Amino acid sequence: MNEKVLRVFINDLKAYLFNFRFWLIDAGLIFISAALIALSWPAGREWNFSRPITGDVFFYGLLVLAAVTNLNIKNNILTFSQVLTIREWKSKLECKSWPIILGVCISAVVQTLILIVSTVPVGIFAYLSGAVTLNKLYSSMFSIWILGIILGWIGIYLQNKFTKYLKSAGALVLLVFLVSLLLHSNSLGFKLNWMFIFGYLILAVIGLADLKFDFRSLLFGE
Amino acid sequence: MRRSFVLLCMLIVCFAHTAAAQNVNMSLQLGFQDNQTPMGWVPLWVEISADEDLEGEVRIKTVHEQRFELAEQESQYILPVSLPAGAVRIFPAVIYYTGHALTVELYVEDRLLAVSTTSGELFPISDYNVLVISSQYAGFDFLAHTQESKVSVFYTTPDFLPDEWLGYGQIQAVIIHKANLANISPNQVEALLNWLSLGNILIWTGADGYGFLDAPLFRQLFSNSITHKQLVKFNLESKEPSLFGEVDALELWQVEPDSNASIFLKVQGNPILVSSAFQQGNAFFLTFDPNSPQLIKWRQKGLFFTQLFEFGYSPLNVTGVADGYLDFIAVPNSIMLPGKIVILLVSIIFISFVLLINYLVISYKLSLTKMLIFTIMIIIISSSLIYNWFKPRIESANNTLCEIAIIQKKPVGSRAFIESYYIYFNFIDTPPKFKLQRSQGSFTSLLPGADDRFYQPSYMILPRDSTVYFNSNQDWLIGGFRSSYSMDIPVFIEYALVDDLLKVLIINDSPLQLDYSVLYYHDQWFLLGSVEPGSGQVFVTNIFNQGLRNLQQLVSDSLEYQLILMLHSLQLEKSTNPILVSIFAEQSKIRSAVEVNKPVNHSILPILVSELIIDEDGT
Incomplete structure (x- = not known):
């Protein structure tokens, strides 16, 4: 890995993980997931041939939580402490923007992974309620992780491009995400549409490309 | 040029192979004669011929109509088939037929080779569905015109006898008349006997020659009680009421009493009907040919047969009666899962550990690697503890x-x-x-x-x-x-x-x-x-x-x-x-x-x- 990419990646990751607020956000994510499972928990009921809704409640809840955390909460709470923006990194390292963007993006991948994987012990409850198989549990969490990464990248874009309007821009993107999630979800159980993920990936790539090329100045000049 | 020639040769070989593999013929017969069949379990014969060795499967797709909705659903029966090059073979199956056209597809390694469809002519519900096994497709239509009961008559030949008793599922009585059953397979014999044992009726007429009556099935039912055929003259002046009315002479098989079979009916001292009980079923042997020209004046022929049918036991039509009640009747294993509070408490303990470990890591300024290792270890240990604590509780309910x-x-x-x-x-x-x-x-x-x-x-x-x-x-x-x-x-x-x-x-x-x-x-x-x-x-x-x-x-x-x-x-x-x-x-x-x-x-x-x-x- 390029030395600069690695440096940006490690420093960005440290800036997040060594901030105790990150772990409070993680604890909140786990607790809300656990609360959702407890709410839909089939306890005290005679076991019969109907599938508990625990699995679907957990997955959809985790998906929304991953979106909210990566798009909004994480950026709003942790920005302007030790987390540097791309412009700040550029002036610090005096290099092109792509190693910085790449390092920040890889850092977002690891952060999202930690957030999602830390809900596995709670997800085991969903499996033990009989609502999902282990395969379904892991594959669904993998899908949520991928979508979380993409939303994290969109969050990075918003953080760098819409610093002043971060809250409202993040809330708008989140609203669009929730509406599109509502439209594509089905009643037959949790199943993410890969076209839906692909659509958000395109958005994230366009955003990251804009960070590097600054389309507005390319199209309309400085 | 040389390369093009090789390519051309390869193409020709491929086309030749495809053409040869597709030279497969498949034909179907559903139910008995002329695809006439009652609704329910019916036999299906799939006849396949192929120019090449064939190893594949026949997929029989039946369509069910929804009971309450108009939507349809498909059931699929798989029948593995194999036959050598140039052979023609008939593969029997018994399927549940609902009246919709069947689609039968022949596949070799997921490659569709032949498709055929067939539908049977469904008969209205009768008191008795009678199957006549005979090399002649006629002779018992008079049963359908009897006043006493509604009788439907189906014909088949010994070659097309089901080899599973369910193939006779909709049949209450079988009449064997001028049919050589000496060469039918042991499976076909077993199927017929299984069906009979459930309380059905089998009538073997005396129209057959001794050679036909020497069949293993006949021996199993009536032993060696049949000896020879003889012309018997009836005394029309006798006070004893005659079964045959004005018939004065009839060729009858002579019968000797046997442990298996007993004489059920005599006319002027001559055995007319031999009966043999086979578990709950009854087999009858008519010592005469009911279609004999000598019996042309016998008016009570239809009534005679329908009275024999009444010895049978027709089970109630139970097919599918519990389908709609399964959800209420089936009793799965019940288990008691821990309460919601337990879930929350366990989660809070886990969260506390995550926060504590990371607080300590941050406070003591340990490395990023150590932080990641500690976090992953907490996640793995917690998941493993939760899994092993709960799993035995749910295993008892699985596989029910x-x-x-x-x-x-x-x-x-x-x-x-x-x-x-x-x-x-x-x-x-x-x-x-x-x-x-x-x-x-x-x-x-x-x-x-x-x-x-x-x-x-x-x-x-x-x-x-x-x-x-x-x-x-x-x-x-x-x-x-x-x-x-x-x-x-x-x-x-x-x-x-x-x-x-x-x-x-x-x-x-x-x-x-x-x-x-x-x-x-x-x-x-x-x-x-x-x-x-x-x-x-x-x-x-x-x-x-x-x-x-x-x-x-x-x-x-x-x-x-x-x-x-x-x-x-x-x-x-x-x-x-x-x-x-x-x-x-x-x-x-x-x-x-x-x-x-x-x-x-x-x-x-x-x-x-x-x-x-x-x-x-x-x-």
Whole structure:
């Protein structure tokens, strides 16, 4: 890995993980997931041939939580402490923007992974309620992780491009995400549409490309 | 140039191979003669010829109509086929036919080679469906014109006899007339005997020559009691009423008494009818040819045959009656999961550990690597503890098979026709395969619309053993299927009507507890009682007194109430005879005909249904 990419990646990751607020956000994510499972928990009921809704409640809840955390909460709470923006990194390292963007993006991948994987012990409850198989549990969490990464990248874009309007821009993107999630979800159980993920990936790539090329100045000049 | 020539040669070889492989012919025959068939279990013959060696499978797709909706659903039977190059072979199958056109596809390694469709001409419901096995497709149409009963007549030849008893599923009587059964396969003989043992009627006419009567099936039923044929003259002046009216002479087979067969009817000292009981069924041998020119004046021929049919036992039409009630009747294993508070507490402990460890890491300024290792370790240890703590609790509920067996049998004899309904429940392992010996019966899907939540079998394989299996990709499988089979249930019922009192003796030679028995008569219920395993119990009840209109007054349990609803759908009210319904103890350890290739919690709820036929004079 390029030395600069690695440096940006490690420093960005440290800036997040060594901030105790990150772990409070993680604890909140786990607790809300656990609360959702407890709410839909089939306890005290005679076991019969109907599938508990625990699995679907957990997955959809985790998906929304991953979106909210990566798009909004994480950026709003942790920005302007030790987390540097791309412009700040550029002036610090005096290099092109792509190693910085790449390092920040890889850092977002690891952060999202930690957030999602830390809900596995709670997800085991969903499996033990009989609502999902282990395969379904892991594959669904993998899908949520991928979508979380993409939303994290969109969050990075918003953080760098819409610093002043971060809250409202993040809330708008989140609203669009929730509406599109509502439209594509089905009643037959949790199943993410890969076209839906692909659509958000395109958005994230366009955003990251804009960070590097600054389309507005390319199209309309400085 | 050389390369182009090689390519051209390869193309020619490929085309030649494809052309040769596709030279396959497939034709179908559904039901008996001219695709005429009653609805239900019917035989299907698939004739295949191929120029090359063929190793593949035939997929028989039947369409069911939803009971309550107009949507359709498909069942698929798989029949493995193989035949050498240049051969023509007929593959028999027995399928559940619902009246929709069948699509039959021949596949070799998932490559479709041939498609054929067929549909049968469905017959209206008759009192008797009679199958005539004869090399001549005629001679018994007079039965369809009898005034006494509605009779439908079907013809077939010995080559097209089913090799599973279910193939005769819709037939109440078989007539063998001028047919050489000496060369039919042992499976075909076994199928015919199994069908007969359930209480059906087989009539063998004396039109056949000695060579035909030397068939193993004939010997098994009537031993060596038939000797030679002789012209017998009847005395028309005799005071003894003659069966044949004005017929003065008839060629008759001469009969010697035998341990297997007994002379059932004589005319002026000449044996006319030989009978042989085969378990609950009755086989008759007519010592004469009913279509003989000498009997042209015999006007009572139709009545004579329909009276013989009445010796048979027609089970009630139970197909699919429990499909709609499975959800209520099936009793899965119940487990008690820990409460919601426990879930929250365990989660809070886990969260506390995550926060504590990371707080310490941040406070002591440890490295990023150590932080990641500690966090991952907490996640792995917590997941493992939670998994191992809970898993034993849920394992007991996994792999559960609930079977509801509706057993129909004659009061005498032990052979019973059973229609079983299954729910299979699984959420951890891959589902097992279910097997049923083909000689005993076969599987089929539930009626569509039984319950949308029941996943229907992916495939039903027909050769040798009938096998059902489900698509293993299902992460939560609630499979529903059905089987029809015959087996011995040693519960015997003796009864007599004396001065309005019906005395019923139930002898329970089975190892099962009969929880309670009830009688249904003229829309009223009468409670009898329970019978211990290996004992007999006499119950006396006045069936002409006021009984109970609603069995719910007798049985309060909602499960049993659902059973009664289900039994109502057997259309018991149509019967003019009392019907005994015995419900075995829940979770009875009855030996099931179904084998499973891995351990499952198999619970069976058997329900015995038996019609107690009372003559018109009340005896």
